[in-house]
Amino acid sequence: MTEAKIIDGKAFAADVRGRVKSAVDVLKADHGITPGLAVVLVGEDPASQVYVRNKGKQTLEAGMNSYEFKMPDTVSQEELLAKVAELNEDPAVNGILVQLPLPDHMDDQAVITAIDPDKDVDGFHLVNVGRLSVGATDGLIPCTPLGCLLMLKDHFGGSLSGKRAIVVGRSNIVGKPMFNLLLQESCTVTVAHSRTDDLPGECRRADIVVAAVGRPEMVKGDWIKPGAVVIDVGINRIEKPDGGTRLVGDVEFESAKSVAGAITPVPGGVGPMTIACLLRNTVTACCQQNDIPEPPM
Ligand SMILES: Nc1nc2c(c(=O)[nH]1)N[C@@H](CN(C=O)c1ccc(C(=O)N[C@@H](CCC(=O)O)C(=O)O)cc1)CN2
Numbered sequence: 001m002t003e004a005k006i007i008d009g010k011a012f013a014a015d016v017r018g019r020v021k022s023a024v025d026v027l028k029a030d031h032g033i034t035p036g037l038a039v040v041l042v043g044e045d046p047a048s049q050v051y052v053r054n055k056g057k058q059t060l061e062a063g064m065n066s067y068e069f070k071m072p073d074t075v076s077q078e079e080l081l082a083k084v085a086e087l088n089e090d091p092a093v094n095g096i097l098v099q100l101p102l103p104d105h106m107d108d109q110a111v112i113t114a115i116d117p118d119k120d121v122d123g124f125h126l127v128n129v130g131r132l133s134v135g136a137t138d139g140l141i142p143c144t145p146l147g148c149l150l151m152l153k154d155h156f157g158g159s160l161s162g163k164r165a166i167v168v169g170r171s172n173i174v175g176k177p178m179f180n181l182l183l184q185e186s187c188t189v190t191v192a193h194s195r196t197d198d199l200p201g202e203c204r205r206a207d208i209v210v211a212a213v214g215r216p217e218m219v220k221g222d223w224i225k226p227g228a229v230v231i232d233v234g235i236n237r238i239e240k241p242d243g244g245t246r247l248v249g250d251v252e253f254e255s256a257k258s259v260a261g262a263i264t265p266v267p268g269g270v271g272p273m274t275i276a277c278l279l280r281n282t283v284t285a286c287c288q289q290n291d292i293p294e295p296p297m
Helices: 007-031 047-059 075-090 106-113 126-133 143-155 175-184 199-204 253-257 271-290
Strands: 037-040 065-069 095-098 163-166 188-192 208-211 230-232 237-238 246-247
Touching: 007 047, 007 143, 007 271, 037 047, 037 075, 047 271, 065 075, 065 246, 075 095, 075 106, 126 175, 126 188, 143 175, 143 230, 143 271, 163 175, 163 199, 175 188, 175 208, 175 230, 188 199
Parallel strands: 037 065, 037 095, 163 188, 163 208, 208 230
Antiparallel strands: 237 246
8 A cells, every 4th residue: 555645744735835935925016015023922931932932933034024032930910011002003013913822820711802803913812813714715724723724725735625524623723723624624524522522433534634632642543534634633642661751742643644545644744834834824814904905925
């Protein structure tokens, strides 16, 4: 049997960033506008520090302005909300992102709700959730599901119409928006979760499997229909027998790749698309705020 095509998320993300840069060049040349992205980091979480650093670097590389705000984890929610309010009013800032997770004393939803929905480049605000759920075209779409969709559309040559898809996981950040995006593409979509009966059987019916459940290597190769496309959103750090650690997805890659038609690896699959789509959303937000057509990306 032939092995699955490995979908190279790093290369795909680099391509998206290149298109974003070209769009930014058009905005600068034709409209004299440079999009700006503000990222707020609260606390010292090492992984979050890396993600925020990469966001700033890639924003600048795309030719946009990057504004980074670091706050200690002792900061009060009121102080964070005041920063968000200031950024909402700043015309140089087209996109605002508060890095998650926030410290325990903060209410994530209250902070997200404080962001101007038109600057909510994470697509987490209830207004954007609502826009996505009714198929509105002016919403900002959460970056990770958007990245998955772009990879799927590329694989299938543009149309997903009629495909049977399963999303394993029902989180607000990935599972639910992924469901809405696939439904809009005229897929027949199942959302599976911890209470789903016969999860392997449900997966075996799907042409597209999106695994976003947060459990290391839960989806096994014999759950995959031969030739199906597997998008693995999981990023789980597990211990190796020698005492070190390694990253694995929610799919058992080795067994799945000998059955699937195409599969994303972890690392190097969906992960890099998250930041690329954040840059894309920042350009989208900037165009909407200035009432100018979005250059193709
Ligand atoms: N406000 C937000 N917070 C968080 C988001 C988000 O989209 N918005 N997502 C994650 C973190 N994240 C970006 O913020 C992110 C996660 C992973 C990657 C990535 O490229 N991962 C690599 C592996 C990295 C490693 O070696 O550890 C990969 O999968 O290849 C990019 C961005 C939570 N918070």
